[in-house]
Amino acid sequence: MTSSRDVRIWFQKHTVVGRSPWLDDCYVRHARAAVSESTQVEFFGLPVETYQGRLPADYVRFGQLEVFFSWYFAERALEAERSGYDAYVIGTSQDPGLAAARSLVAIPVVGYGETTFGFLRSQGMRFGVIGFVPALEEILRENLRQHGCARLCAGFEYVPRPLVEGGLADGDASALMPAIEEAATRLRHRGAQAIVPGEGIPNELLWSAGVREVGGLPFIDSDGLVMATAELHAATRERSTRPCARRRPKSAARRLPATTPLGLPHQSGSHKRPRLRALGDLADRWCRTLRSKRPAAS
Numbered sequence: 001m002t003s004s005r006d007v008r009i010w011f012q013k014h015t016v017v018g019r020s021p022w023l024d025d026c027y028v029r030h031a032r033a034a035v036s037e038s039t040q041v042e043f044f045g046l047p048v049e050t051y052q053g054r055l056p057a058d059y060v061r062f063g064q065l066e067v068f069f070s071w072y073f074a075e076r077a078l079e080a081e082r083s084g085y086d087a088y089v090i091g092t093s094q095d096p097g098l099a100a101a102r103s104l105v106a107i108p109v110v111g112y113g114e115t116t117f118g119f120l121r122s123q124g125m126r127f128g129v130i131g132f133v134p135a136l137e138e139i140l141r142e143n144l145r146q147h148g149c150a151r152l153c154a155g156f157e158y159v160p161r162p163l164v165e166g167g168l169a170d171g172d173a174s175a176l177m178p179a180i181e182e183a184a185t186r187l188r189h190r191g192a193q194a195i196v197p198g199e200g201i202p203n204e205l206l207w208s209a210g211v212r213e214v215g216g217l218p219f220i221d222s223d224g225l226v227m228a229t230a231e232l233h234a235a236t237r238e239r240s241t242r243p244c245a246r247r248r249p250k251s252a253a254r255r256l257p258a259t260t261p262l263g264l265p266h267q268s269g270s271h272k273r274p275r276l277r278a279l280g281d282l283a284d285r286w287c288r289t290l291r292s293k294r295p296a297a298s
Helices: 021-034 063-082 098-104 112-122 134-147 161-166 177-189 200-208 222-238 279-292
Strands: 007-012 039-044 087-090 109-111 127-131 153-158 194-197
Touching (some): 021 039, 021 200, 021 222, 087 098, 087 222, 109 112, 112 134, 112 222, 153 177, 200 222
Parallel strands (some): 007 039, 127 194
């Protein structure tokens, strides 16, 4: 990828940086392999107080918590643009805050899920999804419908979560591979022509292990694809040939409202991120607010 200057990409993860050092390092190595030497991909995670465990898998099944995640991912796009990044990546399959982020910034915003499914649709390929968080299926199926890809989906399969978490210590995917192979074979029998990782973590485990095919089908490297796509969009926009580039006058400053759409306060100053406490506390507070607004029983 040639460009008159280096491209900077903000990759927003759905995990807390530092909880899994191997995973953090793997993303960095993956970026070096996926984009040009002159392109810098920097990884950012959720606030450390968001959840206490290693992974957020226990939280994504709650729709209202996903609302908080969506607002946070969209707000981070604003911070990326203000900090001089050329593209913003939502690095999780359900693409939280994708539409909102695009409405807030002029830089390209690309999502893990939309990029992967859009690529397969452009090739007319039927695919199956293999993950370890069944709660995401409802969200992903709705996204597939919106992206016009639902008819190409051969189905979803899931592997035991402990097998995925077990590989995070050192990247050893040997215990996970038999379950992945079996799931991919079942999807192949149902008509799939490619396999999509349902989350970024199995994507990284298999990429690091050099796995490019499972169950006789190509395994799509969604993380690598979304980074390369972000680089392409950023370079194209710089050349002023991207037809959907949204330009704003430099004098037109974009400011956040005093509070988020859910009534969460921002830190003082329009360029600060929201004060996000534990999502459970925020959800509890929001539910109490809703209950207080209910009309009294007659």
